[in-house]
Amino acid sequence: MTAFVSHACLLALTIVPVLAQNRPRPALDYAFFKDRVQPILLDKRPGHARCVTCHQHGSPPLEPLAAGAAIWNEEQSRKNFAIWKMFAVPGQPEKSPLLLHPLAREAGGDRFHAGGKHWKSRSDPEWQTLAGWVRGQTMGANRAAAVRVLQTNAAGDNVHVIDPATNRVVGIIEDIEVPHGITIAPDGTRIYITDEALRTLDVVDAKTLKVFQRIPLSGRPNNVDVSRDGSKVYVGIRQAPGAVDVIDAKSFKNVKSVPVKGEIHNVYVTPDGKYAVAGSIAASAISVIDTSTDALAWTLTLDAGIRPMAFTRNKDGSTKEIIVQLSNFHGFVVVDFAARKEVRRITLPDVPGHEKETQGLQGSPSHGLAITPDGKMLWATSKYYDSVAAYSLPDYQLLKVIPVGLHPEWLTIPPDGRQLYVAIAGDDATAVVDIRKMELVKKIPVGAVPKRNASGTLLTASSN
Ligand code: HEC
Numbered sequence: 435m436t437a438f439v440s441h442a443c444l445l446a447l448t449i450v451p452v453l454a455q456n457r458p459r460p461a462l463d464y465a466f467f468k469d470r471v472q473p474i475l476l477d478k479r480p481g482h483a484r485c486v487t488c489h490q491h492g493s494p495p496l497e498p499l500a501a502g503a504a505i506w507n508e509e510q511s512r513k514n515f516a517i518w519k520m521f522a523v524p525g526q527p528e529k530s531p532l533l534l535h536p537l538a539r540e541a542g543g544d545r546f547h548a549g550g551k552h553w554k555s556r557s558d559p560e561w562q563t564l565a566g567w568v569r570g571q572t573m574g575a576n577r578a579a580a581v582r583v584l585q586t587n588a589a590g591d592n593v594h595v596i597d598p599a600t601n602r603v604v605g606i607i608e609d610i611e612v613p614h615g616i617t618i619a620p621d622g623t624r625i626y627i628t629d630e631a632l633r634t635l636d637v638v639d640a641k642t643l644k645v646f647q648r649i650p651l652s653g654r655p656n657n658v659d660v661s662r663d664g665s666k667v668y669v670g671i672r673q674a675p676g677a678v679d680v681i682d683a684k685s686f687k688n689v690k691s692v693p694v695k696g697e698i699h700n701v702y703v704t705p706d707g708k709y710a711v712a713g714s715i716a717a718s719a720i721s722v723i724d725t726s727t728d729a730l731a732w733t734l735t736l737d738a739g740i741r742p743m744a745f746t747r748n749k750d751g752s753t754k755e756i757i758v759q760l761s762n763f764h765g766f767v768v769v770d771f772a773a774r775k776e777v778r779r780i781t782l783p784d785v786p787g788h789e790k791e792t793q794g795l796q797g798s799p800s801h802g803l804a805i806t807p808d809g810k811m812l813w814a815t816s817k818y819y820d821s822v823a824a825y826s827l828p829d830y831q832l833l834k835v836i837p838v839g840l841h842p843e844w845l846t847i848p849p850d851g852r853q854l855y856v857a858i859a860g861d862d863a864t865a866v867v868d869i870r871k872m873e874l875v876k877k878i879p880v881g882a883v884p885k886r887n888a889s890g891t892l893l894t895a896s897s898n
Pocket of ligand 1: 474475482483484485486487488489493494521531532533535536546547548549550552
């Protein structure tokens with residue numbers, strides 16, 4: 435006993451002075467590792483094999499990715515963190531094997547790494563990100579609210595979360611078989627996703643990306659939107675006779691099924707929040723619901739099934755036009771909202787020399803619309819020609835046609851209006867188009883047959 439005590443004292447005596455002269459050792463942040471470091475371990479650098487390709491077999495090990503998975507799940511990320519933090523010396527990037535092994539020898543890196551030299555200098559942004567983690571950087575407050583692009587996978591069971599600042603996948607919402615529509619709560623705390631397999635509205639926590647509520651619907655759902663004040667969620671019911679279910683966002687109760695004209699494919703809340711506009715393929719009808727009463731205000735029947743819609747605004751913010759895509763029509767129709775009638779019909783251009791795609795069009799050669807936040811440009815997809823077409827607003831002049839990939843579907847533009855995200859159903863990818871340069875900049879691999887997408891600000895995880 436005595437011997438033990440004196441031994442402990444001796445230890446304390448010898449260790450304390452050493453610690454005192456050392457720099458403080460910052461804690462290594464798990465959230466930063468998960469969201470910032472792991473994407474580097476997954477990324478493909480030209481001319482190099484990816485870190486994950488070798489290291490999922492060991493020395494030091496990364497968790498093996500599940501078949502078809504783009505990123506690790508939570509449990510795997512925790513395991514990766516536990517192992518890889520041992521290759522970081524907290525506070526000292528210049529002593530951390532994680533940073534030195536793949537760094538060029540001339541830049542102060544180790545003599546040899548069997549996986550090659552991935553960074554020529556310490557000023558490489560990836561090296562700097564790793565250095566930040568080693569110095570104890572956390573996701574911080576600015577990271578608490580982040581813009582995200584959400585990509586559903588219509589033939590899959592998950593939704594990919596993309597950071598538009600880096601155009602990388604930073605998360606996956608799991609466990610929703612055949613997710614259909616998706617929308618973000620205005621306060622950024624939740625994501626609403628319609629679940630075709632379970633016929634529920636699934637509510638996902640923006641922080642954990644986990645489903646925490648499944649609300650039963652009156653039938654198989656299609657698309658979804660949320661009221662501008664966040665209090666109600668509108669879900670299009672695709673099963674006969676068709677309805678728009680109204681979900682109370684506080685109680686999570688399905689409070690009303692509004693009878694409408696025909697089975698509902700898409701439903702949108704207008705930019706001013708005053709109406710929920712639902713479209714039926716079977717009845718070729720648009721049903722306009724007054725959101726103050728949740729009763730049908732008016733309907734309009736066109737000559738073909740109603741597909742995606744978008745809305746232009748008057749100067750006072752009220753709805754000016756509904757832009758409507760129709761079944762078997764390679765273009766869109768413009769409906770004057772006040773006059774309640776079709777005023778214009780625009781056919782997308784043929785692309786000479788490009789063979790027309792005819793397989794699996796699902797009755798909809800053009801199925802995706804988006805308007806830039808400044809209201810000056812409209813984008814529409816062409817499945818015939820694997821492209822997106824840009825039009826100026828309000829005059830509907832064709833600006834450009836850009837090839838993006840097989841079966842382009844839905845479109846979304848984040849609030850800064852800089853990039854257009856196109857679900858490329860036939861390529862299992864989300865294409866990114868630079869709106870100012872009008873060119874395709876990247877294709878991000880996502881899940882099986884991506885279709886609906888959405889973007890907006892999420893209150894994402896900080897550390898824990
Ligand atoms: C071609 C396969 C391959 C690739 C790609 C690869 N590594 Fe390695 N890595 C190895 C092997 C094999 C070892 C063990 C032999 C050695 O140390 O060179 C290793 C060792 C390491 C070590 C251990 C260092 C130590 O002190 O033991 C770290 C850390 C590491 N790699 C990080 C990375 C990172 C980060 C990347 C991507 C930027 C990467 N590796 C890419 C094969 C690879």
